[in-house]
Amino acid sequence: MSEPESPRFSSALRQSGRLPTARWCPSPNFGPRPDADDVSLVVVHNISLPPEQFGGSHIEDFFCNRLDTSAHPYFEEIGGMKVSSHLLIRRDGELLQFVSLRDRAWHAGRSVFCGREECNDYAVGIELEGADQIPYTEEQYRKLAEVTRDIMAAWPAITEDRIAGHSDIAPGRKTDPGPAFDWCYFRRLLAG
Incomplete structure (x- = not known):
């Protein structure tokens, strides 16, 4: 169990929007939040490029608008999309950050x-390298719990x-993180 982050760490995270443990990979796909201090939701996603295949730089390339659409037939379908996420947790637990938590990622x-639309305005998007039906790794669950605790300490509105x-x-449009994601296990880790 890790110790809770210090108030100084939480304040620095809230000011900078950058997690010091993340590899910074700036995406051009973001904009200002209507209120940079209004961060009150964490959204868990999954992504794999090509679908259900892991490893390589395709996710990073996709979020940074440099995906080689000739590398796989599926990439031709998504090559023109402009999307991002704040964070990505790879299968081995490596953490990448694409957008400051103070900004609006397009995830x-x-x-x-809870009746409030346009979640990008007030949510932090965390992508797990994965697929709906493929179990996530222990490293991913542990890193997700650690990062979520840090974010919750910096933005206490996230409970x-x-x-x-x-x-x-x-609902009806998206299925991730899918049935393979063990919410009970994640919540136990989050509680420490």
């Missing part, structure tokens, strides 16, 4: 949580009941 699309899957905020 949720049309969405609603355990304000952590959702993409499928929860865009």
